[in-house]
Amino acid sequence: MTDLPLSDWRARLAEAEARLNDVVLGQSRTIRLLLLSALCRGHVLLAGDVGTGKTTLLRAMARALGGPYARVEGTVDLLPTDLIYAAHIAEDGRPRIEPGPVLEQGEDLAVFFFNEINRARPQVHALLLRLMAERSLTAFRREWHFPHLQVFADRNQIERDETFELPAAARDRFLMEISVEAPETADDRMALAFDPRFHDTTRLISDVVPGVLPYRGLNDLAQAIQTGTHTSPALQRYVYDLCQIIRDPHDLKIEGADTARLIRGGLSPRGMQYLVRAARACAWAEGRDAVLPQDVRAVFVPVMAHRIFLTPAHEPRRDTLVPALIEAAFARVPVPAA
Template sequence: MNSPTLDRSDIAETIEPLDLQGWRGRALDFEREIAKAVVGQERAIRLLTIAVFARGHVLLEGDVGVGKTTLLRAVARALGGAYERIEGTIDLMPSDMIYYTFLNEDGKPRVEPGPVLRHGRDLSVFFFNEINRARPQVHSLLLRLMAERSITAFNQEHVFPHLLVFADRNRIEREETFELPAAARDRFLMEVAISTPSDEKSRRELLFATRFHDVDTLIGSLKDGVLDYRRLNGLANVIQDTIVVSPALERYVLNLWKAIREPGSAGIQIPNVDISRLIAGGASPRGMSYLIRAARVEAWLSGRDMVVPEDIRDIFHECMAHRIFLTPVYELRREEIVRSLIADVFAKVPAP
């Protein structure tokens, strides 16, 4: 693979000093700006902010019409850079992400860049809607895009250094869907639930405040580029190098990892579950390293220079649940069992 050449923004990112305290203020401004477009989603906004600064991709879960697309458009607006969206369908082909062909006004065939290539290096947010409706061949291309932030097309390497991929799954309609392979699921830093707000104030505002009825105008009213997306890679590296993980916390995380992979050895018990036959795989080294990346960002956003156990526990479910693979006999009870497993792991593994 050819190494991408640095443009001016990349050079500025590598040589300008980064003020972590000042950037934390901008991160909180970023959250406040997004909250103007969605209500009752404070938890989801914080998790997406963590993903942005940890430079991790996100898989969204939620019913139809709960605001997933609006939330991501708000994130893209506040980040600056380019936003693209593609719909997962049974007939979508990998080439549809890269280019499309048509006849021009002269009746001659034309080839134009598709959603991945259209904006080049400025692509900041790529949203794959209903990813499980797309064929496995499409998942394979997306997997490379997520893993390497690059693709090969037209005999050329195309690099997207600032890219974050967001996707959601249709969990209601199962016809003509393809479950994501384990390798693809493991590439997502988090799986974040987006649900309908439960409090009456937020529900009333969504229904009766007219600004939420025109999404294009709503997104256009947000401040563009609260963060400079071109500097986030460098900032993410500084956060990871600066926020401390103590030896005691390292041991705690290693014990959590063992308990998730071998729950029987930690004395985990779940009603009507044979613990010895529960886990098929998961909690990979990559997944655990992503957990630490996210925990460091959580500590930084909270104004601390050290990770504490609460940082790990707060994001553990979103970072690890989609990486825990159960044996088929328990898969239909997946949500209930995984929540019970994680809760009992926290109860059995002592925190420092």
């Protein structure tokens, strides 16, 4: 099951995408990006309004991947140890320390949900950072390794009170930050409101075939995609030029911004690496063996936007400036370059 041929994987991907689109209406872009993140073995942060289907989507996704999953709700008083250990009083009246949510399923853990990640304290973020970067942690005096782990976190953008913004280092470790909007078409919105099928999410996600994308095979698949998908020198140059012009956008024109003083930092080498990984996955998912500029364009915003750090004067308007900056860069950087 885990060493399927690549063409079989593509069929399964299409199947999973169709099923997920059936379960969550009007989120085809988000679903595509989530599937790409699974193909890259990257962690994802979903950001968006309340009630746009983030949690449903993540549960459906976990079901498509199959495998054990764990889930934690972020709260202000959540401590790192709460993720690892569960303390309770046993029947014999003595305190017991059992493995917590992360360890409960053993090292086979495939998906870890972190709901409302911005409600948790920075100590928790720090633990998560290690879990995401190294897929390992130390508990019960030993190292635990989670080779198949993929972290999905979500964050609502409405409330700012009693929340802790993720540090730049933590955001950088997410492959993608996908902003989830409510469905745009009236049909989708009405169906979501009136069709009883969408009222019970647990029943709803049971439509998704469990393990249609078997999690144990994804590491090898990701490896195969990364080695098998060609990136030509012209494309490498394109990606480099894009990142370069965003890092130093002084000759771009963006309304309402002084582009010479817009960027404070970001676009780490890891960011570029993630961009290439996601673009390769995108090309593979489209059935191609080489990355084209449109693959880079398709994944650029979710992979790169949260890695661009603006100067304090511009940071409050980040929601408009960063997309405008990326748009201007794509409009400007020539491909294939001379």
